[in-house]
Amino acid sequence: MVKPTIKVTGNARQERGLQTPWDHRYAHRTKQMTSSAVRELLKFTEQPEVISFAGGMPAPDLFPIEEFAEACQKVLHEHGAQALQYGITEGYTPLREQISRHTARYGISINPDNVLITTGSQQALDLIGKIFINRGDRILVESPTYLGALQAWNAYGAEYITVPLDENGMDTDALEEALRYGPKFIYVLPNFQNPTGVTLSMERRYKLVELADRYGVPIIEDDPYGQLRYDGEHLPSIVAIDHQYRENHDHCYRGNVIYLSTFSKILAPGLRLAWVVAPHEVIRKMVEAKQGEDLNTSTFNQLVAHEVSKGGFLDEHIKLIRKVYRERRDAMLAAMDRYFPPEVDWTHPDGGLFLWATLPEYLTSKDVLEEALKQKVAFVTSEPFYPDGSGHRSMRLNFSYSMPDKINEGIHRLGSVIKAKAEEKKKEL
């Protein structure tokens, strides 16, 4: 090697007090970007002695390991060259066909051109931000709403119009008022909402579809948990209602709704596989955006998910998940009845992964979390779910991840923390 005669000093940088030459080069949008409270808690909750109600993690004991092992062998030995290669951005065609058939069960006739496979639903939210949101655009969201959507859209400079929700989901009377502020679109999680666990009632679903059509404002329907219902009957999705009331039924959805769902809660989040159902024109734009983001979702994982899901296995597996999660939800509700003081209120979800507990006025969930972490119990406080940073008194509690005895123990500890904090505050007053 020739001895070079160069000088690299970093002087200019050091004089200005910069750690790295990158420090003063960040884009404006990074000021609006925040690290997710949930993701940061994940690191803490990896410790085995912690009982975590924090993440939205499926029960690892239910992962169909053997079915995955078989599917990997089959995919590699029968389609190895395709599975390990680049694929088309839209997604593996047989998987999109499978999703089209699955969607048709719920009365929405679509074709694979209405489907895009994404790298988790988080990518779908990001792509929606990328193709629709200009800086300053207002997005209509439930309050509270899924923090991952806020995180994705903040990076594109979104602002928010909020509509409160109650035990029947988004308040559709308040919605009509809010629509007059000109939102770009409505974002709604109709089933077992994240974070509250509440479900949009039948009546309000129709009202939402009708109002959205009347005001010409489209809808993003985020439905990761729709299959995970433990009580009552399945309610039609917003996209199904929208489709049903339009005249075009030629197997190509052209309506007012972009529908998101995922394999993360019914199969495994480690695959990072989700899907979008939307008018073909929207899918095309999302494909362009996705090309610039990751070319295509892992071909291997798509083939494996297709292989695992086929032949009715997924339906059977979902039945098992429902049974187990119902027990866990019931365990959590029973423990809360037993250990939580009467001043605390909570929701009673018919499905999904979460419930939402609200503390009395003199307590904040941040106060409780601080002490709870010392007692090795974790949950997520409410602020990150409110775009305006309000809502200091609630706790999102996940019941899917831990076994019933752990849930009982964790709620016991949490109840003690709340009681102690309440005593403390009462003394102060």
Place this chain on the structure above:
Amino acid sequence: MVKPTIKVTGNARQERGLQTPWDHRYAHRTKQMTSSAVRELLKFTEQPEVISFAGGMPAPDLFPIEEFAEACQKVLHEHGAQALQYGITEGYTPLREQISRHTARYGISINPDNVLITTGSQQALDLIGKIFINRGDRILVESPTYLGALQAWNAYGAEYITVPLDENGMDTDALEEALRYGPKFIYVLPNFQNPTGVTLSMERRYKLVELADRYGVPIIEDDPYGQLRYDGEHLPSIVAIDHQYRENHDHCYRGNVIYLSTFSKILAPGLRLAWVVAPHEVIRKMVEAKQGEDLNTSTFNQLVAHEVSKGGFLDEHIKLIRKVYRERRDAMLAAMDRYFPPEVDWTHPDGGLFLWATLPEYLTSKDVLEEALKQKVAFVTSEPFYPDGSGHRSMRLNFSYSMPDKINEGIHRLGSVIKAKAEEKKKEL
């Protein structure tokens, strides 16, 4: 189900001639987004009778199927619950440790906090755009340069300052002039550049590091092919030179370069696995951005890649890839000597996947492609690699994907097309 009394008409929309309610809602940035010419060609080249020099696809016959099959079994049976679950955004820690050790071989002492796992290098390019590029920021690129970077950064409103390259890579004399236009960063592919196949000389590498430091402009080094060298000796990477000439050597890189590489070309692109080496502060910002984009890269794929790579397998596998691709490059060069008219010039890459052929002045690569597709041969024309849309006369030819006899046949057909087109043009003149 209660019979609802709603009306969904879409009237307002139809009166304005809109296909879907989404039509008039796209963000301004979508105007700058384009579908990649390469990705669109992929669909055509899926037909088995087509000989494709278009994609940047590895040879499917070299994928280590058996090793993957074994690794999947091991990962699922020993770490199934972890592999199928969400993971931390930074990436699987043992994989980041493996990459740190691999990087240290080349004289760059880093730790896992300097490493981020991304969903392909395309995601790394997108995250860089997201955290650094404000609308109107100027990025300094080689001309021609990798079209995927342009595609990622156009979405953030990037503009470009171009520096020409020759057989020794980016012209560093022109670079100094260009640096005065205030670029946000320099983007360079030093090894077997995409699309041209040329390599930045040793002397110019030092010049680049020195100039970047003097002007206070950081560097993105994109190195997907560095391990795939067929002739000559490995040249130190830009990040290694930058590191070597700084005083801080405390196992934590803090310099002027963000380095990108990938498992796509040395293992399998179907995994969508790549990595970034950067100062820890930059990694932290990228982690925030990645949380909003896809939470984390597939945990399963990270564990599988870690399992396949360990114990020296990857080094042995890369030797095999080098041997096979060297033969294919030689087959392509020999066929070009035989079948291409003397008016065509081309590069002689020492490694990588591509070479770059330039037609005589009276021909455009678009004219040639049109006819070539009829003859079932595909390649990529040059325009998409030039940010200003110039460069109409070159063809990017991939030699990794097809076997030597197919390469010979494809170049034969392509030579005939060029000759026929040249005759046609000469007659017109």
